Amino acid sequence: MNIMIVGVGGQGTLLASRIIGAAAINLGGDVKLSEVHGMSQRGGSVVTYVRYGEKIASPIIGEGEADVILAFEQLEAYRYISYLKEGGKYIVNTQKTNPMPVITGAAKYPEDILGKMEKMGISVTSCDALALAKEAGNIKSVNVVLIGVMAKHTNISKEEWEEAIKQTVPEKFLEVNLKAFRLGYDA
């Protein structure tokens, strides 16, 4: 299973990949994660990878190899379509964050990204994760809302996902995150 998490630095993609990693370990097979640290984290386009299965060599997912892409932002979803496997699934947060070239007027934010992706035959499940994160009580929990949306489409049970969240998220943020997960799961 190859899962890519794409988003904007600061959106909590790292925590999301670690939750998926924790859930994957509990399946008993091999797991590899690849993360992004340092300069590229500062508001830039970020990608993390989670791979699990019987035996995993490379921690990186190549073009056309992702079973699931979890996109935290629309433009970032659009950027990585070449990585989706045929028949793969996209989970997209409808949130939009302007990159600096759009802010300075040097480029335009593409219109109707989700519509265009669907026209290309991509299976897209979209969700306003920001609204649900607010409902959960913390706008920072967008990442866990999206895990909830994705969870329904995996062979890992709801309880196992909740266990993985408990293992990964610090105690004081656990309640908000479990609420965020359930809101995503039921969305």
Next chain:
Amino acid sequence: MKKLMLGNEAIARGAYEAGVHVVSSYPGTPSTEITEFIAKYDEIYSEWAPNEKVAVETAIGAATGGGRALSAMKHVGLNVAADPLFTVSYIGVNGGLVLVVADDPGMHSSQNEQDSRNYAIAAKVPMLEPADSAECKEFTKKAFEISEQFDTPVILRVTTRVAHSQSMVELEDRKEVPVKDYTKNIAKNVMIPANARPKHVMVEERTKALSEYNSASDLNKMEINDTKIGIIAAGISYQYAKEACPDASVLKIGMINPMPEKLIREFAEKVDKIYVVEQLDPVIENYCRSIGIDVIGKEIFTLIGEYSTELLKEKILVEKPAEPMKADEPIPVRPAVMCPGCSHRGVFYVLSKLKLNVTGDIGCYSLGCAKPLESIDTIVCMGGSITAAHGMEKARGKDFARKTVAVLGDSTFVHSGITGLIDVVYNKGTTTTIILDNSITGMTGHQQNPATGFTIKNEPTRQVDLEMLAHAVGVDRVVIADPFDVDNFEKVVKEEIAAEEPSVIIAQRPCALIKKAGYTGRYVINDKCKNCKMCMKLGCPAISLTENGPKIDETLCVGCGLCPNVCKFGAIERA
């Protein structure tokens, strides 16, 4: 017990299990977390040093004193520490000494793409290269054994994809290793020429012995499958090779200096042809050719950037990948930017407004070169800002110096900026230096440093007083100013660049990502906005231009309060 671990965390675990006593490092992506994880083990003394040279020297001292010692750094950090490295190779060790160097192929977070394997060859020290987290831990422990067995420092080399990937690691207990006896040994430890000459002879003998050891070592793995294709690889390239060509025979090299000559010859006997798969320089390839083994290497593989499974499939198996889906319109890039609330933004807003020449340095503030501020003229290396401005003044004269400032962070100033400032004072320069004092080492993920007043374990300690330090080296004009008070900051900069003597401006405001900044709430733009776009000049990622004028993104604004300071119409207010 098995645990999913970052490569860097596994190196820390290896150091713990190996009974390491002392760790001294300077942060640098992708190596930083090694020392951060080590700091969580109370059994190990750990510290952040002012720079990598100091860190390695401290580790050498600890090893000479009989302890097991480690220092971790990024590839360019090893440049800073190269001086002690080349000589400790001659001296050897008492307790084991391991230097960890993290290379960054693809330059995810670096200013160059150097291949640090060349250092192992040049300094004649053994180098190990793990390919996943389990090996990160095992090889760290092995490195200490080799260090003590062969009386040599050992370098453990990782690359970004190993350092920052997580995979399964089997945890073991720490094995306490007593600190060895220390006895004075001038012939071994004092590298004057008379002592160094016989040492060089020993180093060459050591290299031969290590090559023999390497050929018989379990650090390497020979996997004979289909013998039509043989691949020699190390580190992350091994993983790509296994993914791309699961049926090929592979020689995975764990100790990449000195090379396992016998093993390579044995492998060459077994396979029809050999591809050497290695990112960056042709280190293994050149070695194979030097011992008369014909290999395919850089004639088909690039010297530049990261490799991938697809690249190997294409080059070795000549498989063309299926045409991937592509958008039929340009997708705007999303480069890294200074965060909303970044304390540096006020500084670069003023420097950009005054159209000054700005010599820059290494840190988050290097992003001050990006649009719309486009403030920075040069960036070379850690501490290179003040000296660049000084050199420009000496080439172009005082008028140019009056339109030039050097900018660098607090941690970078302590790292190696201070020596540049001394150069300015001593050699009668007039450079204006702006120290961006954000109370933390920012870019690498918020480490303490000598100017923050806290140790790696967050214990309070004596803080380097930057103002007193600048005075002490002979700078009379030292001003502390808040970069968010943009009118005053502009006035200060104008005064200091006009001065016919060296001056230092300490731009003091904490990084927006640390608690000390204390930002809460957010700002909105009200109907007093005249759409003058002054706020857009800040390049804040939270402010975008819409059809109805500038708008502040509620999810990004941290409430830092900089934008109301540049609005002339009072149109930006707290939400």
